[in-house]
Amino acid sequence: KAGVTQTPRYLIKTRGQQVTLSCSPISGHRSVSWYQQTPGQGLQFLFEYFSETQRNKGNFPGRFSGRQFSNSRSEMNVSTLELGDSALYLCASSLGWEQYFGPGTRLTVT
């Protein structure tokens, strides 16, 4: 069974731009969660999507948004990028107790 895939793996953007990250979950998994990892704040929960609906949301500004498609693939969008948005963005695919992560997208904002 294929694992969780995330694209792109690396991204460099300029302050003020927007970015879209993609996550394809493990086949059969209906939940996708997103996390931001920074050296200062550690791993923080962004949001979770289940069957195309946002089920849970972390404490992030509205510039961070997401969506899930009918095939369970999910996208995360960050608008008006700030330097502090530089981070590793991880998505997790879940079913039952299983919760597996993708390799992450490393975003650098200059």
Add this chain to the structure above:
Amino acid sequence: AQKITQTQPGMFVQEKEAVTLDCTYDTSDQSYGLFWYKQPSSGEMIFLIYQGSYDEQNATEGRYSLNFQKARKSANLVISASQLGDSAMYFCAMREGMDSSYKLIFGSGTRLLVRP
């Protein structure tokens, strides 16, 4: 409030020896799950082991075992026969409301270095 505490920022272990990474948690939920993940320098979060709050037996997965002490709210990871490839960051995480949410709360992590 839900919280995960990992009190060891860094640890050393000699190759082939066992090591215990500490994790304590705080929750008022009766139903929760505890996870350990390994994160090498590449950044990928690798699932190691899972323990459900209602599981009576301690979870084991190969060289990994979870020492679950519910009354003390601790879920320590034991790695037996350490290998050089075990050098990485290790994160303890908790999920509350097992039926309704997949949100994980993470600890700050422990950096493990295995010495040859």
